[in-house]
Amino acid sequence: MIGIFDSGIGGLTVVKEVLKHLPEYQMVYFGDTARTPYGNKSKSTIIKYAIQDTKFLLDKGAKIIIVACNSASAVAAEELKRQFEGVPIFEVITPAVNKAVAVTKNKRLGVIGTRATTSSNVYQDKIKQHQNGYTIISKACPLFVPLAEEGWTDKPVTKMVAKKYLYHLKLQNIDTLILGCTHYPLLKEIIQIKMGKQVTLVDPAEEVAQEIKKYLAKNKEIEKKLAKNSNHEFYFSDIAPHLTELAHKWLGQIITPIQFNL
Protein backbone atom coordinates (compact mmCIF):
# COMPACT_ATOMS: atom_id res chain seq x y z
CA MET A 1 0.00 0.00 0.00
CA ILE A 2 0.93 3.62 -0.48
CA GLY A 3 0.67 5.32 2.92
CA ILE A 4 -0.24 9.00 3.09
CA PHE A 5 -0.50 11.02 6.27
CA ASP A 6 -1.53 14.55 6.97
CA SER A 7 -2.38 16.76 9.93
CA GLY A 8 -6.04 16.50 8.95
CA ILE A 9 -8.20 16.49 5.86
CA GLY A 10 -6.05 18.78 3.67
CA GLY A 11 -3.96 15.79 2.57
CA LEU A 12 -6.95 14.58 0.57
CA THR A 13 -5.74 16.97 -2.16
CA VAL A 14 -2.62 14.75 -2.28
CA VAL A 15 -4.82 11.63 -2.34
CA LYS A 16 -6.60 13.13 -5.35
CA GLU A 17 -3.33 13.53 -7.28
CA VAL A 18 -2.13 10.04 -6.30
CA LEU A 19 -5.44 8.58 -7.51
CA LYS A 20 -4.95 10.48 -10.78
CA HIS A 21 -1.31 9.62 -11.45
CA LEU A 22 -1.02 6.22 -9.68
CA PRO A 23 -4.53 4.79 -9.98
CA GLU A 24 -3.52 1.12 -9.78
CA TYR A 25 -2.19 1.09 -6.20
CA GLN A 26 -4.04 0.59 -2.93
CA MET A 27 -3.77 3.55 -0.58
CA VAL A 28 -3.99 3.97 3.19
CA TYR A 29 -4.58 7.48 4.51
CA PHE A 30 -4.20 8.80 8.03
CA GLY A 31 -5.53 12.27 8.89
CA ASP A 32 -4.65 13.44 12.40
CA THR A 33 -7.87 15.42 12.78
CA ALA A 34 -7.83 15.08 16.59
CA ARG A 35 -4.68 17.21 16.69
CA THR A 36 -5.10 19.28 13.54
CA PRO A 37 -3.64 21.70 12.54
CA TYR A 38 0.11 21.07 12.76
CA GLY A 39 0.91 24.45 11.17
CA ASN A 40 0.69 26.46 14.40
CA LYS A 41 2.58 23.95 16.55
CA SER A 42 6.23 23.82 17.55
CA LYS A 43 8.89 21.83 15.73
CA SER A 44 9.33 19.17 18.44
CA THR A 45 5.58 18.55 18.68
CA ILE A 46 5.24 18.21 14.89
CA ILE A 47 8.15 15.71 14.79
CA LYS A 48 6.58 13.64 17.58
CA TYR A 49 3.24 13.50 15.79
CA ALA A 50 4.82 12.69 12.39
CA ILE A 51 6.67 9.70 13.90
CA GLN A 52 3.42 8.38 15.39
CA ASP A 53 1.59 8.88 12.07
CA THR A 54 4.32 7.04 10.12
CA LYS A 55 4.36 4.11 12.56
CA PHE A 56 0.60 3.79 12.22
CA LEU A 57 0.75 3.61 8.41
CA LEU A 58 3.60 1.07 8.47
CA ASP A 59 1.58 -1.08 10.90
CA LYS A 60 -1.30 -0.93 8.42
CA GLY A 61 0.96 -2.32 5.70
CA ALA A 62 2.24 0.77 3.90
CA LYS A 63 5.45 0.12 1.93
CA ILE A 64 6.10 3.73 0.99
CA ILE A 65 5.12 6.85 2.92
CA ILE A 66 4.02 10.23 1.63
CA VAL A 67 4.13 13.13 4.07
CA ALA A 68 1.27 15.19 2.63
CA CYS A 69 1.39 17.91 5.26
CA ASN A 70 3.75 20.74 4.34
CA SER A 71 4.42 21.62 7.99
CA ALA A 72 5.46 18.02 8.71
CA SER A 73 7.42 17.82 5.44
CA ALA A 74 9.20 21.03 6.40
CA VAL A 75 10.25 20.13 9.93
CA ALA A 76 9.97 16.32 10.32
CA ALA A 77 10.94 14.61 7.03
CA GLU A 78 14.67 14.36 7.80
CA GLU A 79 13.98 12.84 11.21
CA LEU A 80 11.51 10.35 9.69
CA LYS A 81 14.12 9.24 7.15
CA ARG A 82 16.58 8.68 10.01
CA GLN A 83 14.14 6.78 12.21
CA PHE A 84 12.62 4.66 9.44
CA GLU A 85 15.73 3.85 7.41
CA GLY A 86 14.98 1.61 4.45
CA VAL A 87 11.42 2.89 4.06
CA PRO A 88 11.01 5.19 1.03
CA ILE A 89 9.68 8.41 2.53
CA PHE A 90 8.50 11.17 0.22
CA GLU A 91 7.73 14.69 1.31
CA VAL A 92 6.04 17.38 -0.73
CA ILE A 93 8.73 20.08 -0.52
CA THR A 94 11.52 18.62 -2.71
CA PRO A 95 9.41 17.80 -5.80
CA ALA A 96 7.74 21.22 -5.61
CA VAL A 97 11.13 22.94 -5.42
CA ASN A 98 12.46 20.91 -8.38
CA LYS A 99 9.46 21.95 -10.45
CA ALA A 100 9.65 25.61 -9.42
CA VAL A 101 13.35 25.82 -10.26
CA ALA A 102 12.67 24.16 -13.64
CA VAL A 103 9.92 26.59 -14.68
CA THR A 104 11.10 29.96 -13.36
CA LYS A 105 12.61 32.27 -15.95
CA ASN A 106 13.46 35.29 -13.80
CA LYS A 107 14.58 33.22 -10.77
CA ARG A 108 12.13 35.09 -8.53
CA LEU A 109 10.02 32.55 -6.61
CA GLY A 110 7.20 32.89 -4.12
CA VAL A 111 6.16 30.44 -1.41
CA ILE A 112 2.89 30.59 0.54
CA GLY A 113 2.01 28.32 3.46
CA THR A 114 1.25 28.12 7.19
CA ARG A 115 3.35 30.00 9.73
CA ALA A 116 5.26 26.77 10.59
CA THR A 117 6.16 26.16 6.93
CA THR A 118 7.12 29.71 6.00
CA SER A 119 9.05 30.41 9.21
CA SER A 120 10.98 27.14 8.88
CA ASN A 121 12.64 28.52 5.71
CA VAL A 122 12.74 24.96 4.37
CA TYR A 123 11.69 26.02 0.87
CA GLN A 124 14.34 28.73 0.83
CA ASP A 125 17.02 26.29 1.98
CA LYS A 126 16.07 23.63 -0.59
CA ILE A 127 15.94 26.14 -3.44
CA LYS A 128 19.38 27.46 -2.52
CA GLN A 129 20.77 23.90 -2.62
CA HIS A 130 20.18 23.97 -6.40
CA GLN A 131 22.34 27.00 -7.03
CA ASN A 132 22.58 30.54 -5.89
CA GLY A 133 20.91 33.46 -7.59
CA TYR A 134 17.31 32.73 -6.67
CA THR A 135 15.22 35.28 -4.84
CA ILE A 136 12.58 33.64 -2.66
CA ILE A 137 9.75 35.59 -1.08
CA SER A 138 7.50 33.77 1.37
CA LYS A 139 4.23 34.70 3.01
CA ALA A 140 2.14 32.92 5.66
CA CYS A 141 -1.57 32.84 4.76
CA PRO A 142 -3.30 31.34 7.86
CA LEU A 143 -6.83 32.26 6.74
CA PHE A 144 -6.67 30.23 3.52
CA VAL A 145 -7.26 26.96 5.43
CA PRO A 146 -10.48 27.99 7.21
CA LEU A 147 -11.71 29.71 4.03
CA ALA A 148 -11.23 26.46 2.07
CA GLU A 149 -12.94 24.51 4.86
CA GLU A 150 -15.89 26.92 4.77
CA GLY A 151 -16.18 26.08 1.06
CA TRP A 152 -15.81 29.80 0.24
CA THR A 153 -13.50 29.10 -2.69
CA ASP A 154 -15.00 31.76 -4.95
CA LYS A 155 -16.46 34.29 -2.50
CA PRO A 156 -15.62 38.03 -2.49
CA VAL A 157 -14.21 37.77 1.04
CA THR A 158 -11.74 35.10 -0.13
CA LYS A 159 -10.70 37.35 -3.01
CA MET A 160 -10.15 40.16 -0.49
CA VAL A 161 -8.06 37.96 1.82
CA ALA A 162 -6.08 36.65 -1.18
CA LYS A 163 -5.43 40.19 -2.37
CA LYS A 164 -4.21 41.18 1.11
CA TYR A 165 -1.91 38.18 1.47
CA LEU A 166 -0.58 38.16 -2.11
CA TYR A 167 -0.11 41.92 -2.60
CA HIS A 168 3.50 41.92 -1.46
CA LEU A 169 4.38 38.85 -3.58
CA LYS A 170 2.86 40.52 -6.63
CA LEU A 171 4.90 43.68 -6.11
CA GLN A 172 8.04 41.55 -5.96
CA ASN A 173 7.60 40.45 -9.58
CA ILE A 174 7.82 36.71 -8.95
CA ASP A 175 7.05 34.43 -11.92
CA THR A 176 6.49 31.17 -9.98
CA LEU A 177 4.47 30.55 -6.82
CA ILE A 178 4.58 27.36 -4.73
CA LEU A 179 1.27 26.50 -3.02
CA GLY A 180 2.96 25.31 0.16
CA CYS A 181 -0.08 24.00 2.06
CA THR A 182 -2.37 21.09 1.20
CA HIS A 183 -5.50 23.25 1.31
CA TYR A 184 -4.26 25.90 -1.10
CA PRO A 185 -4.91 24.03 -4.38
CA LEU A 186 -8.60 24.40 -3.47
CA LEU A 187 -8.13 28.17 -3.87
CA LYS A 188 -6.03 27.83 -7.03
CA GLU A 189 -8.39 29.83 -9.22
CA ILE A 190 -8.54 32.87 -6.97
CA ILE A 191 -4.79 32.75 -6.35
CA GLN A 192 -4.15 32.57 -10.12
CA ILE A 193 -6.43 35.56 -10.77
CA LYS A 194 -4.81 37.65 -8.02
CA MET A 195 -1.25 36.78 -9.13
CA GLY A 196 -1.95 37.10 -12.85
CA LYS A 197 -1.52 34.71 -15.78
CA GLN A 198 2.22 35.32 -16.03
CA VAL A 199 2.79 33.53 -12.70
CA THR A 200 3.05 29.71 -12.74
CA LEU A 201 1.47 28.02 -9.73
CA VAL A 202 3.26 24.90 -8.48
CA ASP A 203 1.10 22.34 -6.65
CA PRO A 204 3.30 20.06 -4.46
CA ALA A 205 0.57 17.36 -4.45
CA GLU A 206 0.85 16.94 -8.21
CA GLU A 207 4.64 17.02 -8.15
CA VAL A 208 5.01 14.37 -5.43
CA ALA A 209 2.63 12.04 -7.28
CA GLN A 210 4.70 12.44 -10.46
CA GLU A 211 7.92 11.87 -8.54
CA ILE A 212 6.63 8.61 -7.03
CA LYS A 213 5.54 7.44 -10.48
CA LYS A 214 9.09 7.90 -11.72
CA TYR A 215 10.52 6.28 -8.57
CA LEU A 216 8.36 3.16 -8.94
CA ALA A 217 9.31 2.80 -12.60
CA LYS A 218 12.96 2.62 -11.51
CA ASN A 219 12.57 0.64 -8.26
CA LYS A 220 10.75 -2.50 -9.31
CA GLU A 221 11.43 -4.37 -6.04
CA ILE A 222 9.45 -1.73 -4.13
CA GLU A 223 6.80 -1.50 -6.85
CA LYS A 224 6.19 -5.27 -6.60
CA LYS A 225 5.45 -4.99 -2.87
CA LEU A 226 2.57 -2.55 -3.43
CA ALA A 227 -0.95 -4.01 -3.46
CA LYS A 228 -2.89 -3.24 -6.61
CA ASN A 229 -6.53 -2.64 -5.89
CA SER A 230 -8.86 0.21 -5.07
CA ASN A 231 -9.82 -0.79 -1.51
CA HIS A 232 -8.38 2.41 -0.13
CA GLU A 233 -8.56 2.93 3.62
CA PHE A 234 -9.15 6.29 5.25
CA TYR A 235 -8.32 6.62 8.96
CA PHE A 236 -8.81 9.76 11.02
CA SER A 237 -8.00 10.36 14.68
CA ASP A 238 -11.29 12.22 15.02
CA ILE A 239 -14.42 12.18 12.91
CA ALA A 240 -16.39 15.42 13.11
CA PRO A 241 -19.77 15.74 11.32
CA HIS A 242 -18.26 18.10 8.72
CA LEU A 243 -15.56 15.59 7.61
CA THR A 244 -17.39 13.27 5.23
CA GLU A 245 -19.05 16.20 3.45
CA LEU A 246 -15.75 18.03 2.87
CA ALA A 247 -13.99 14.80 1.80
CA HIS A 248 -16.71 14.17 -0.76
CA LYS A 249 -16.54 17.70 -2.07
CA TRP A 250 -12.75 17.77 -2.38
CA LEU A 251 -12.13 14.21 -3.54
CA GLY A 252 -15.18 13.88 -5.78
CA GLN A 253 -16.00 10.52 -4.23
CA ILE A 254 -17.59 9.25 -1.04
CA ILE A 255 -15.21 7.76 1.52
CA THR A 256 -15.92 5.71 4.64
CA PRO A 257 -13.81 7.28 7.37
CA ILE A 258 -12.55 4.95 10.13
CA GLN A 259 -11.84 6.36 13.58
CA PHE A 260 -8.45 5.54 15.08
CA ASN A 261 -6.97 7.12 18.21
CA LEU A 262 -3.21 7.42 18.17
Added chain:
Amino acid sequence: MIGIFDSGIGGLTVVKEVLKHLPEYQMVYFGDTARTPYGNKSKSTIIKYAIQDTKFLLDKGAKIIIVACNSASAVAAEELKRQFEGVPIFEVITPAVNKAVAVTKNKRLGVIGTRATTSSNVYQDKIKQHQNGYTIISKACPLFVPLAEEGWTDKPVTKMVAKKYLYHLKLQNIDTLILGCTHYPLLKEIIQIKMGKQVTLVDPAEEVAQEIKKYLAKNKEIEKKLAKNSNHEFYFSDIAPHLTELAHKWLGQIITPIQFNL
Protein backbone atom coordinates in the same frame (compact mmCIF):
# COMPACT_ATOMS: atom_id res chain seq x y z
CA MET B 1 -5.66 28.51 43.07
CA ILE B 2 -8.34 29.18 40.49
CA GLY B 3 -7.77 26.74 37.63
CA ILE B 4 -8.75 27.74 34.11
CA PHE B 5 -8.41 25.55 31.05
CA ASP B 6 -9.04 26.14 27.39
CA SER B 7 -8.39 24.44 24.08
CA GLY B 8 -5.66 27.00 23.42
CA ILE B 9 -4.97 30.69 23.89
CA GLY B 10 -8.57 31.95 23.52
CA GLY B 11 -9.19 31.30 27.22
CA LEU B 12 -6.89 34.22 28.00
CA THR B 13 -9.95 36.44 27.43
CA VAL B 14 -11.44 34.60 30.45
CA VAL B 15 -8.19 35.11 32.38
CA LYS B 16 -8.53 38.82 31.66
CA GLU B 17 -12.01 38.97 33.18
CA VAL B 18 -10.96 36.89 36.20
CA LEU B 19 -8.01 39.25 36.78
CA LYS B 20 -10.45 42.16 36.60
CA HIS B 21 -13.19 40.80 38.85
CA LEU B 22 -11.20 38.49 41.17
CA PRO B 23 -7.77 40.16 41.30
CA GLU B 24 -6.78 38.79 44.72
CA TYR B 25 -6.59 35.08 43.81
CA GLN B 26 -3.72 33.09 42.33
CA MET B 27 -4.56 31.52 38.99
CA VAL B 28 -3.27 28.51 37.07
CA TYR B 29 -4.03 28.34 33.36
CA PHE B 30 -3.75 25.41 30.99
CA GLY B 31 -4.04 25.99 27.23
CA ASP B 32 -4.11 22.80 25.18
CA THR B 33 -2.33 24.40 22.23
CA ALA B 34 -0.88 21.07 21.05
CA ARG B 35 -4.42 19.87 20.27
CA THR B 36 -6.16 23.18 19.57
CA PRO B 37 -8.87 23.80 18.39
CA TYR B 38 -11.49 21.67 20.14
CA GLY B 39 -14.32 23.29 18.15
CA ASN B 40 -13.99 21.04 15.09
CA LYS B 41 -13.57 17.79 17.05
CA SER B 42 -16.11 15.16 18.03
CA LYS B 43 -17.92 15.05 21.37
CA SER B 44 -16.06 12.00 22.73
CA THR B 45 -12.66 13.50 21.88
CA ILE B 46 -13.52 16.82 23.53
CA ILE B 47 -14.69 15.02 26.70
CA LYS B 48 -11.46 12.98 26.85
CA TYR B 49 -9.33 16.11 26.51
CA ALA B 50 -11.41 18.08 29.07
CA ILE B 51 -10.93 15.33 31.68
CA GLN B 52 -7.15 15.36 31.11
CA ASP B 53 -7.07 19.17 31.34
CA THR B 54 -9.05 19.18 34.61
CA LYS B 55 -6.83 16.49 36.18
CA PHE B 56 -3.77 18.54 35.28
CA LEU B 57 -5.12 21.68 36.98
CA LEU B 58 -6.17 19.77 40.11
CA ASP B 59 -2.67 18.25 40.30
CA LYS B 60 -1.27 21.78 40.15
CA GLY B 61 -3.37 22.73 43.18
CA ALA B 62 -6.52 24.26 41.67
CA LYS B 63 -9.47 24.26 44.11
CA ILE B 64 -12.05 25.45 41.61
CA ILE B 65 -12.09 24.89 37.84
CA ILE B 66 -13.28 27.19 35.08
CA VAL B 67 -13.91 25.60 31.69
CA ALA B 68 -13.09 28.63 29.51
CA CYS B 69 -13.58 26.84 26.21
CA ASN B 70 -17.18 27.05 24.95
CA SER B 71 -16.88 23.79 23.00
CA ALA B 72 -15.73 21.96 26.15
CA SER B 73 -18.34 23.77 28.27
CA ALA B 74 -20.99 22.73 25.77
CA VAL B 75 -20.18 19.03 25.53
CA ALA B 76 -17.99 18.08 28.53
CA ALA B 77 -19.09 20.09 31.62
CA GLU B 78 -21.70 17.58 32.80
CA GLU B 79 -19.23 14.69 32.53
CA LEU B 80 -16.58 16.71 34.41
CA LYS B 81 -19.03 17.40 37.26
CA ARG B 82 -19.76 13.67 37.46
CA GLN B 83 -16.11 12.59 37.39
CA PHE B 84 -14.82 15.27 39.76
CA GLU B 85 -17.63 15.35 42.30
CA GLY B 86 -16.99 17.80 45.11
CA VAL B 87 -14.86 20.12 42.94
CA PRO B 88 -16.68 23.34 42.03
CA ILE B 89 -16.65 23.34 38.23
CA PHE B 90 -17.81 26.41 36.36
CA GLU B 91 -18.51 26.54 32.67
CA VAL B 92 -19.16 29.62 30.57
CA ILE B 93 -22.54 28.68 29.11
CA THR B 94 -24.85 28.92 32.16
CA PRO B 95 -23.84 32.41 33.34
CA ALA B 96 -24.06 33.72 29.76
CA VAL B 97 -27.55 32.27 29.38
CA ASN B 98 -28.66 33.76 32.72
CA LYS B 99 -27.46 37.17 31.61
CA ALA B 100 -29.02 36.92 28.15
CA VAL B 101 -32.39 35.90 29.57
CA ALA B 102 -32.21 38.79 32.05
CA VAL B 103 -31.51 41.48 29.45
CA THR B 104 -33.62 40.45 26.45
CA LYS B 105 -36.83 42.38 25.99
CA ASN B 106 -38.24 40.74 22.87
CA LYS B 107 -37.11 37.20 23.84
CA ARG B 108 -35.25 36.83 20.54
CA LEU B 109 -31.69 35.71 21.24
CA GLY B 110 -28.70 35.01 19.01
CA VAL B 111 -25.74 32.70 19.70
CA ILE B 112 -22.51 32.66 17.70
CA GLY B 113 -19.72 30.13 18.21
CA THR B 114 -17.73 27.28 16.67
CA ARG B 115 -19.43 24.46 14.79
CA ALA B 116 -19.15 22.19 17.87
CA THR B 117 -20.83 24.75 20.13
CA THR B 118 -23.64 25.78 17.79
CA SER B 119 -24.43 22.26 16.59
CA SER B 120 -24.53 20.96 20.18
CA ASN B 121 -27.62 23.15 20.79
CA VAL B 122 -26.45 23.53 24.39
CA TYR B 123 -27.30 27.24 24.49
CA GLN B 124 -30.76 26.54 23.08
CA ASP B 125 -31.37 23.78 25.64
CA LYS B 126 -30.20 25.91 28.58
CA ILE B 127 -32.29 28.89 27.51
CA LYS B 128 -35.37 26.71 27.18
CA GLN B 129 -34.84 25.45 30.74
CA HIS B 130 -35.69 28.97 31.94
CA GLN B 131 -39.11 29.04 30.35
CA ASN B 132 -40.60 28.64 26.92
CA GLY B 133 -41.24 31.47 24.56
CA TYR B 134 -37.66 32.28 23.60
CA THR B 135 -36.58 32.22 19.99
CA ILE B 136 -32.90 31.32 19.64
CA ILE B 137 -31.02 31.71 16.38
CA SER B 138 -27.48 30.34 16.24
CA LYS B 139 -24.71 30.70 13.69
CA ALA B 140 -21.26 29.09 13.47
CA CYS B 141 -18.53 31.62 12.62
CA PRO B 142 -15.36 29.52 12.11
CA LEU B 143 -13.35 32.36 10.54
CA PHE B 144 -13.59 34.64 13.59
CA VAL B 145 -10.90 32.65 15.43
CA PRO B 146 -8.18 32.88 12.76
CA LEU B 147 -9.11 36.53 12.10
CA ALA B 148 -8.61 37.34 15.81
CA GLU B 149 -5.33 35.39 15.81
CA GLU B 150 -4.13 37.37 12.77
CA GLY B 151 -4.77 40.49 14.83
CA TRP B 152 -7.13 41.76 12.10
CA THR B 153 -9.67 43.00 14.64
CA ASP B 154 -10.52 46.19 12.73
CA LYS B 155 -9.71 45.30 9.12
CA PRO B 156 -12.18 45.61 6.19
CA VAL B 157 -11.96 41.88 5.53
CA THR B 158 -13.09 41.15 9.10
CA LYS B 159 -16.01 43.57 8.65
CA MET B 160 -16.94 41.70 5.47
CA VAL B 161 -16.79 38.29 7.16
CA ALA B 162 -18.78 39.64 10.12
CA LYS B 163 -21.41 41.04 7.78
CA LYS B 164 -21.67 37.68 6.01
CA TYR B 165 -21.96 35.66 9.22
CA LEU B 166 -24.25 38.08 11.07
CA TYR B 167 -26.60 39.01 8.19
CA HIS B 168 -29.12 36.30 8.98
CA LEU B 169 -29.10 37.07 12.74
CA LYS B 170 -29.70 40.74 11.98
CA LEU B 171 -32.70 39.95 9.77
CA GLN B 172 -34.16 37.88 12.61
CA ASN B 173 -34.53 40.98 14.80
CA ILE B 174 -32.68 39.59 17.85
CA ASP B 175 -32.00 42.05 20.70
CA THR B 176 -29.32 40.01 22.54
CA LEU B 177 -26.31 38.16 21.14
CA ILE B 178 -24.15 35.69 23.10
CA LEU B 179 -20.47 35.66 22.04
CA GLY B 180 -20.16 31.90 22.39
CA CYS B 181 -16.43 31.48 21.73
CA THR B 182 -13.49 32.74 23.78
CA HIS B 183 -11.96 34.59 20.82
CA TYR B 184 -15.05 36.58 19.91
CA PRO B 185 -14.77 39.32 22.57
CA LEU B 186 -11.66 40.40 20.63
CA LEU B 187 -13.97 41.24 17.71
CA LYS B 188 -16.61 42.86 19.96
CA GLU B 189 -16.41 46.28 18.29
CA ILE B 190 -16.97 45.03 14.76
CA ILE B 191 -19.73 42.67 15.91
CA GLN B 192 -21.46 45.54 17.75
CA ILE B 193 -21.26 47.79 14.67
CA LYS B 194 -22.64 45.07 12.37
CA MET B 195 -25.47 44.13 14.77
CA GLY B 196 -26.35 47.71 15.69
CA LYS B 197 -26.55 49.54 19.03
CA GLN B 198 -29.95 48.05 19.87
CA VAL B 199 -28.40 44.58 20.31
CA THR B 200 -26.80 43.74 23.68
CA LEU B 201 -23.68 41.59 23.41
CA VAL B 202 -23.18 39.04 26.20
CA ASP B 203 -19.59 38.03 26.94
CA PRO B 204 -19.52 34.65 28.79
CA ALA B 205 -16.02 35.43 30.16
CA GLU B 206 -17.33 38.42 32.07
CA GLU B 207 -20.41 36.56 33.28
CA VAL B 208 -18.49 33.54 34.62
CA ALA B 209 -16.09 35.83 36.52
CA GLN B 210 -19.05 37.62 38.12
CA GLU B 211 -20.71 34.29 38.97
CA ILE B 212 -17.58 33.01 40.72
CA LYS B 213 -17.33 36.25 42.68
CA LYS B 214 -20.85 35.68 44.01
CA TYR B 215 -20.13 31.98 44.65
CA LEU B 216 -17.01 32.73 46.71
CA ALA B 217 -18.88 35.34 48.78
CA LYS B 218 -21.35 32.61 49.74
CA ASN B 219 -18.98 29.63 50.04
CA LYS B 220 -16.36 30.79 52.52
CA GLU B 221 -14.88 27.31 53.09
CA ILE B 222 -13.89 27.16 49.41
CA GLU B 223 -12.82 30.80 49.38
CA LYS B 224 -10.43 30.15 52.28
CA LYS B 225 -8.68 27.38 50.34
CA LEU B 226 -7.72 29.72 47.48
CA ALA B 227 -4.20 31.14 47.54
CA LYS B 228 -4.11 34.92 47.44
CA ASN B 229 -1.18 36.19 45.40
CA SER B 230 -0.40 37.17 41.83
CA ASN B 231 2.09 34.38 40.98
CA HIS B 232 -0.13 33.14 38.20
CA GLU B 233 1.06 30.12 36.24
CA PHE B 234 0.49 29.67 32.52
CA TYR B 235 0.93 26.17 31.08
CA PHE B 236 0.53 25.26 27.43
CA SER B 237 0.86 21.86 25.77
CA ASP B 238 2.73 23.51 22.90
CA ILE B 239 4.54 26.82 22.69
CA ALA B 240 4.64 28.22 19.16
CA PRO B 241 6.59 31.45 18.42
CA HIS B 242 3.34 33.38 17.96
CA LEU B 243 2.00 32.56 21.46
CA THR B 244 3.77 35.03 23.74
CA GLU B 245 3.08 37.92 21.37
CA LEU B 246 -0.67 37.17 21.17
CA ALA B 247 -0.91 36.61 24.94
CA HIS B 248 0.72 39.99 25.55
CA LYS B 249 -1.58 41.72 23.08
CA TRP B 250 -4.78 40.17 24.46
CA LEU B 251 -3.95 40.17 28.15
CA GLY B 252 -2.11 43.48 28.27
CA GLN B 253 0.71 41.90 30.27
CA ILE B 254 3.70 39.70 29.56
CA ILE B 255 3.38 36.07 30.64
CA THR B 256 6.01 33.34 30.94
CA PRO B 257 4.49 30.30 29.25
CA ILE B 258 5.54 26.89 30.61
CA GLN B 259 5.51 23.87 28.30
CA PHE B 260 3.68 20.81 29.59
CA ASN B 261 2.81 17.72 27.53
CA LEU B 262 -0.37 15.98 28.58
